[in-house]
Amino acid sequence: MKRHLLTVAILGGLIVLLVLVNQWLGIRLYDRIATNLCISLVLVLGLQVFMGNSGILSFAHMGFMGVGAYTSAVLTIPAQMKGMALPDLYPFLQAVQVSPYLAIAAGGIVAALVAAALSYPLMRLSDAAAVITSFALLVVLYTVMTHWSQVTNGPRTLFGLPKATDLPLAAGVAILALIAALVFKESRTGRLLRASRDDETAAAALGAHIPSLRWRAFILAALFAGVGGALWGHFITSFSPKAFYLKETFLILSMLVIGGANTVTGAIVGTFIVTIAYESLRGFEGVLNEAKIMSNPVIGLTEIVLALAMIAVLALRPGGLFPTREIGALFGRKKTRQENAG
Amino acid sequence: MTFTVQFLIDVLSLGGAYALMALGLVIVYGILKLVNFAYGELIMVAGYAMFLMGGSGLPWLVMAGVAVIMAVIAGIATDYVAFRPVRAKSVTAVLITSFAFSTLLQNAALLFISPRPRPVPLPDIFSQTVTIFGAITPVRNLITIVAAIVLLALFAWLMRRTVLGIAMRAAATNFTMARMLGVPANLIITSAFAISGFLAGVVGLLWIGRIGTVVPGIGLEPLLVAFIATVIGGMRSMTGAVIGGFLLALIDTTLNYTLSQELLKFRDAFTFSLVILILLWRPDGLIKGPASGQRT
Numbered sequence: 001m002k003r004h005l006l007t008v009a010i011l012g013g014l015i016v017l018l019v020l021v022n023q024w025l026g027i028r029l030y031d032r033i034a035t036n037l038c039i040s041l042v043l044v045l046g047l048q049v050f051m052g053n054s055g056i057l058s059f060a061h062m063g064f065m066g067v068g069a070y071t072s073a074v075l076t077i078p079a080q081m082k083g084m085a086l087p088d089l090y091p092f093l094q095a096v097q098v099s100p101y102l103a104i105a106a107g108g109i110v111a112a113l114v115a116a117a118l119s120y121p122l123m124r125l126s127d128a129a130a131v132i133t134s135f136a137l138l139v140v141l142y143t144v145m146t147h148w149s150q151v152t153n154g155p156r157t158l159f160g161l162p163k164a165t166d167l168p169l170a171a172g173v174a175i176l177a178l179i180a181a182l183v184f185k186e187s188r189t190g191r192l193l194r195a196s197r198d199d200e201t202a203a204a205a206l207g208a209h210i211p212s213l214r215w216r217a218f219i220l221a222a223l224f225a226g227v228g229g230a231l232w233g234h235f236i237t238s239f240s241p242k243a244f245y246l247k248e249t250f251l252i253l254s255m256l257v258i259g260g261a262n263t264v265t266g267a268i269v270g271t272f273i274v275t276i277a278y279e280s281l282r283g284f285e286g287v288l289n290e291a292k293i294m295s296n297p298v299i300g301l302t303e304i305v306l307a308l309a310m311i312a313v314l315a316l317r318p319g320g321l322f323p324t325r326e327i328g329a330l331f332g333r334k335k336t337r338q339e340n341a342g
Numbered sequence: 343m344t345f346t347v348q349f350l351i352d353v354l355s356l357g358g359a360y361a362l363m364a365l366g367l368v369i370v371y372g373i374l375k376l377v378n379f380a381y382g383e384l385i386m387v388a389g390y391a392m393f394l395m396g397g398s399g400l401p402w403l404v405m406a407g408v409a410v411i412m413a414v415i416a417g418i419a420t421d422y423v424a425f426r427p428v429r430a431k432s433v434t435a436v437l438i439t440s441f442a443f444s445t446l447l448q449n450a451a452l453l454f455i456s457p458r459p460r461p462v463p464l465p466d467i468f469s470q471t472v473t474i475f476g477a478i479t480p481v482r483n484l485i486t487i488v489a490a491i492v493l494l495a496l497f498a499w500l501m502r503r504t505v506l507g508i509a510m511r512a513a514a515t516n517f518t519m520a521r522m523l524g525v526p527a528n529l530i531i532t533s534a535f536a537i538s539g540f541l542a543g544v545v546g547l548l549w550i551g552r553i554g555t556v557v558p559g560i561g562l563e564p565l566l567v568a569f570i571a572t573v574i575g576g577m578r579s580m581t582g583a584v585i586g587g588f589l590l591a592l593i594d595t596t597l598n599y600t601l602s603q604e605l606l607k608f609r610d611a612f613t614f615s616l617v618i619l620i621l622l623w624r625p626d627g628l629i630k631g632p633a634s635g636q637r638t
Contacts, residue, residue, distance in 0.1 A: 057434045121622045128377050128577065131437055132569050133621055136614040139566065143611040246562070250445050257438050299457060300449030307446035314435045314442075315427035 004182055007328030011268050012175050015041070019171045031167060037275045038170035039232045041268060044255045045177040046224025048267040050217045051256065053190050055197030056126065058218070059249055060119075060134045061225050063141030066244030067114050068107035068226025069233035070145065070152050075103040076234070077160045085160040088150045100164030104230040111226025116219045123214040126200065138249070145241040152241060159238035165231045173231060177224055181264045182326075189216050250303070251278070254310045260320025265327040270320065274306065281305055344476040351474070352595045353588070355483035358490025359548055361587030363564045364571035365497065366541035368583040370534050371572065372514035374429070376436045380420050380444035381568060382561020384539050388413040388546030389556030390451060393460040402465045410543030416447070417539020421532055444561070451558040459555035468551045486548045493544060494584060497537075501580070506533060514578070566610075570617050576627030585629065 015038065022034045047061050075098050077085050082094055098106075122133050146155045184190045193213045196203035204210055233239060251274070259270020281302040288298045313320060370378050391409040398405070424443040428435040468482045501507035512520040513530045521527050542564075549564060550556055567590065575586025593616070597609050605612075620627070 051434075055434065057437050122618065125621060125625060127433055128371070128375065128437075129573070129621055129625055131377060132573055133618050135569065136617050140611045140614045140618075143608060143614075147607040247445075250441065253438060253441070261434070298453065300452035303445050303449040304453065307442040307449070310442040311423065311427070311439050311446075314431075314439050318428060318431040318435045 003326070003328040003332040004186065005328070006331060007265065007326040008179060008182060010327050010331070011178055011265060014268065014272070015171050015174050015178070019167055022167060033275065033279050035165065035167045035170050035235055036232075037271065038167065038174040039165070039228055039235065040252070040255060040275060041174040041271050042170075042177045042224055042228035042231065043252055044259075044267045044271045045174075045181045045264065046221045046228060047252060047256050048261060048264060049181050049184055049224065050214075050221035052261045052263065052267070053185060053193040053197065053217050054214050056130045056134075056214070058134045058221070059131070060137040060141065061221065061252065062244045062249045063138045063145075064111040064115055064222040064225035065229035065232070065248075066141060066145050066241060067111040067222075068229030069239065069244070070158070070229075071110040071226070072100070072103040072107035072230035072233050073158055073161050074151055075106055076100050076162055076164075078162070081160040085158060086151070086153055090150055093151075100162050100234050104164075104227060104234065107230030107233075108223045108227035111229070112219050112223040115222030116215070119218050119222075120211070120215050123211040123218065138245075142241060142245050145244065155241060157238050157240045161233050161237045163234060163237050165235035170231055170235070173227060177227075178264065178268065180220075180224075181267070184217070184220060185264060189213055193217055247303075251306070254306050257310055257320055258313050260322035262319060262324060263322045263326050265325075266320045266322035269322060273321075277309070278302055278306065347475045348477040348479070349595065349599070351477065351479050351483055351487070353591050355486040355490075356595060357588035357591030358486050359545055359587075360567050360571050360591050361584040362490055362493060362541050362545045363568040364575065364583040364587040365494075365580060366538040366545065367565075367568040368572045368575075368577065368580055369510075369541075370538050371577055372580065373510060373517065373531060373534050374425070374436075376425065376429075376433065377440070377569075378420060378425075378538070379437065379440040379565070380424060380447065381538065381542060382563075382565030383444050383447040384413045384416050384420075384542035384561070385546035385549060385564050386447065386451060386556065386558065386561045387416040388543040389462055389550045389560055390455060390460070392462045392547070392550070393455070393556055396461065396463045402463065405463065406547055409547060410540060413543030413546060414536050414539035417535040417537075417542065418532055420539075421535040425531070425535075426528075448558045448561070455558075457558060459557045462550050462554060462556050464551055464554060482548070482551050485551075489544060489548060493541070497541075497580075500537075506530075510534060570613060573617050573627060574620055576629040578626070579629045582627055582629035586627070 018034055018037065022030055043061070043065060047058065050056070050058050050061075074086070074089070074093055075096055077097075079095055079097050082089055118137065122130065122137070125133055145152050148154075152158060185194075192203065192208045195206070196208055196210045196213060200210065229244070255270045255274040256267055257270070258274055259268065260266025285298045285301050288301075317323065366384075367378060367381050370376070370381075388409040391412040392405060395405045395408060420440065420443055424439040425436060428439050467485070468480075470481045471478050472481055472484070473479070501511060509520065509525045510530055510533065512523070513525055513527070517527070520530075545564065550560070567587075571586035571590045572583045573586070574589055575584070576582030590613070593613060594609070597612065598606070601609065
C-alpha cells in the first residue's frame with residue numbers, strides 16, 4: 001500500500017510541479033503545451049488501463065476520444081450558434097445547452113457506453129485478430145464521424161465550443177485519472193487481467209473469465225478517452241474528425257510505448273518525454289521553415305524522429321523505460337535494500 | 343447481358359487487385375504470425391519511384407521494373423528495421439514497430455517529396471477503353487485481371503514446386519520444426535518480405551494506374567483492403583487470402599450498385615462491421631489453414 005501511495009505522490013507531484021512551474025513562468029505558449037500535456041496524460045492513462053493490463057494493442061482508443069469530443073460539443077454549443085455550426089442537427093437536440101463541466105462527464109459516459117455496446121464480442125479475440133478488429137473499429141468510428149453530418153458537421157470543422165478547459169482543470173483530471181489507473185491496476189479485475197496477459201491458458205484454468213475482464217478494462221479506457229476528448233474539445237474549441245485518426249493514434253501510442261505500457265509510471269513519464277520532444281521538434285521545424293533552408297516547407301520531421309525513437313526503444317528495451325515496476329516500488333526497494341545493508 | 347459483363351469485369355479486376363494485396367500481406371503473416379502495418383507503404387514506395395523516374399524518358403516497362411524492385415527493397419528493409427530487432431520479444435512490440443516504420447516512410451515522403459499528389463507516368467494503354475458485349479471497359483481493368491491470373495499462377499507454382507516455396511510452407515506450418523530440419527529461418531523470412539514487396543510493387547502500379555497520382559497516404563486503403571480480405575478468407579491460408587480478396591470485391595461492387603448515395607458514404611463502416619462479424623463467427627476466417635506452430 002505504502003509504495004502505491006509513494007507512486008501517486010511522485011507522479012501526482014510531477015503534474016502539480018508542471019502547473020506550478022507554468023504559473024511561475026506565465027508564458028502563454030507554455031500554458032498551451034502544458035494543458036495539452038495534461039489532456040494527453042488522460043488519454044495515455046486510458047490506453048494504459050486497457051493495453052497495459054490486458055496486453056492487447058488497441059487502435060480504437062482515438063475513436064472513443066472522438067465520441068467524447070463530439071458528445072460534449074453537441075451538448076454545449078450555444079443554441080443560437082447551433083444553426084450555423086450544426087445546420088442539420090436533430091430538432092430535439094437543438095435547444096440543449098448544458099454546462100461544459102457536465103458535458104465533459106457526459107462525453108466520457110457516452111464513450112464508455114458506446115464501447116460497452118460494441119466491444120464485448122471483440123474481447124474474445126487475442127493477438128493479431130484482436131489488433132485487426134480494433135483497427136477496424138477505429139475505421140468504423142472514423143467513417144461514422146466523417147459522414148454523420150447531423151451530429152458532427154461531416155468532414156468539415158465543427159466550431160463554437162465554449163472554452164472551458166484550463167490548465168488546473170486538465171491537471172486535476174489527469175491526477176484523478178492517475179489514481180483511477182493505479183486503483184484499477186491493483187483491483188481484483190486488474191490483477192486477474194494481468195494474469196491473463198502473462199498466461200492466457202493458466203488464467204482461464206484458474207477460473208478467470210477473460211472476455212469479461214477485458215471488457216471492463218476496455219470500458220474504463222473508453223471512459224478516459226471520452227473525458228480526454230471532451231477536455232480537448234473545450235480547449236481547442238474547433239476540430240474535425242481528422243483529429244481522431246491514425247496520426248494521433250501514433251502519437252498516443254508512442255507516448256505509452258516509449259514510457260512502458262505495463263506501468264502507470266511508464267505512461268506518465270512517456271507522455272512527458274514525448275510531449276517535450278514533440279514540441280521542441282515542432283519548434284525546430286518552425287525555425288527551419290523560417291530560415292527557408294529547403295525549398296518546400298518542412299513537415300513530417302517530428303514524426304520521423306518519433307518513429308525512430310519508438311523503434312529504438314522497442315529494440316533495446318521492449319518493455320519501455322519502466323517495464324514492470326511502478327516508480328514507488330522502485331524507490332521502496334532501494335530503501336529496503338539500504339536498510340538491509342546498513 | 344451488358345450489365346452482367348460489366349459487373350463481372352468490375353468484380354474480377356477489383357478482386358484480382360485485392361487478392362494480390364491480401365496475398366502480399368498473408369505471406370508474411372503465415373510464417374511470422376505477425377501483421378505488417380507498413381505493407382501499404384510498399385505500394386507508396388513503388389508509386390514514388392515511378393514519379394521520380396517520370397522525367398527520365400526511359401521506356402515505361404523499365405520504369406515499372408525499377409519501381410517493383412524498389413518495393414522489394416523496401417519490403418526487405420521492413421524486415422531488417424521493424425521485424426528482426428524485436429521479432430522474438432513480443433507480438434505487440436512488432437505490431438508497434440511496423441506501425442512506426444509505416445509512419446516513418448509516410449513522413450519521409452511528406453518531408454522529401456511533397457504532401458500534394460504527384461503525377462505518375464502511365465502508358466497510353468492505361469487510359470484506353472474497349473467495348474466487350476456492349477460494356478465499355480477501361481483496358482487497365484483487363485490488364486489487372488490478366489496480371490492477377492499470371493501472378494497467382496506463378497505464385498502457386500513457386501509455393502508448390504520450388505525448394506524455396508516448400509520451405510516457406512513448411513515454416514508457415516511449424517516454424518520450429520522447419521528450423522530443426524535445416525530451413526534457414528532468416529533467409530525464409532527475408533524471402534517472404536521480398537515476395538510481399540514484389541506483390542505490393544505490382545499491385546501498386548495497377549492501383550496507382552486507376553488514379554494516376556501518388557500521395558503519402560496512398561497505402562492506407564490497400565492495407566485496409568488486405569486486412570479485410572485476409573480476415574475474411576482466413577489469416578493462415580494463402581488460398582483463403584485470394585478467395586477473401588475476390589469475395590470482398592464482390593461485396594464492394596454489389597454495395598456500389600445497390601446502396602443509395604446517402605448510405606454509400608458509410609460503405610467502409612459496413613464492410614468493416616462485416617469483418618468484425620465474420621471474426622466473431624469464425625475467428626480463423628472462412629478457410630482454416632494449417633494448424634499454427636509456435637512463432638520464433
